[in-house]
Amino acid sequence: MGGAWERMVRSVRKVLAPMLCEFGDRIEDESFRTLMCEVEEIINSRPLTTPSSDPRDLTPLSPNHLLKMKSNVYVAPPGQFQRDDMYMRQRWRRIQYLANVFWTRWKKEYLLSLQERQKWNTPQRNLMINDIVLVKDDNLHRSCWSMGRVISVEADKDGFVRSVQIKTLNSELRRPVTKLVLLVPSEK
Structure with missing residues (x-):
């Protein structure tokens, strides 16, 4: 429709x-x-x-x-x-x-x-290795998007992923999950 x-x-x-x-x-x-x-x-x-x-x-x-x-x-x-x-x-x-x-x-x-955010009534999926993510970056020029692949995750004591290491076209970055948007989940 x-x-x-x-x-x-x-x-x-x-x-x-x-x-x-x-x-x-x-x-x-x-x-x-x-x-x-x-x-x-x-x-x-x-x-x-x-x-x-x-x-x-x-x-x-x-x-x-x-x-x-x-x-x-x-x-x-x-x-x-x-x-x-x-x-x-x-x-x-x-x-x-x-x-x-x-x-x-x-x-x-x-x-x-x-990146829909709802109340924490149901468990949400953590970012995992090989997920494709968009990086929120306010300094990019118009129509430019920064995309990366998660290469490692860092979980807190409760098992929730709080930050990840991502590989972009030009570099490797460490970003908190609040600055990332899951685009394509890994096939695990």
């Missing part, structure tokens, strides 16, 4: 509505179309899974891979965009600032939707 894409539409509307209330008077038709293309790029850059079962392959498979039939080749626009750009005459700076605002707000909401 289209529930998956309807949820994506709802998440986009939930972020765009307050943005347009705040900045709608500064956007004309052409700028809005450009902003929607940037929003489309952001939404379709989200990682779905890994393309292979090779433990060393940590490149994410995204909807853009399927739509464009090539790997993600998104290049971030040059420069730093700030709130003052909304009042400049250069429309592209305005749109890039709005795209960055959308990215920040949507990423938080999307990651929260992947």
Whole structure:
């Protein structure tokens, strides 16, 4: 019935509505179309899974891979965009600032939707070795996602995993489980 894409539409509307209330008077038709293309790029850059079962392959498979039939080749626009750009005459700076605002707000909401937290009435699954996780990182550029594979876990005295060591494309990191989102569980 289209529930998956309807949820994506709802998440986009939930972020765009307050943005347009705040900045709608500064956007004309052409700028809005450009902003929607940037929003489309952001939404379709989200990682779905890994393309292979090779433990060393940590490149994410995204909807853009399927739509464009090539790997993600998104290049971030040059420069730093700030709130003052909304009042400049250069429309592209305005749109890039709005795209960055959308990215920040949507990423938080999307990651929260992947990581549901409920009351501790029922036991939840701990992270395990070979789980694929998304790393919550506020310093990443727009449409960039940090994905890693859990290589070791550290449990507390009660047996709950509190932090893990992960292998990303470029490095090994130690992160608390609150900064990670389980994307693909291991097959154990």
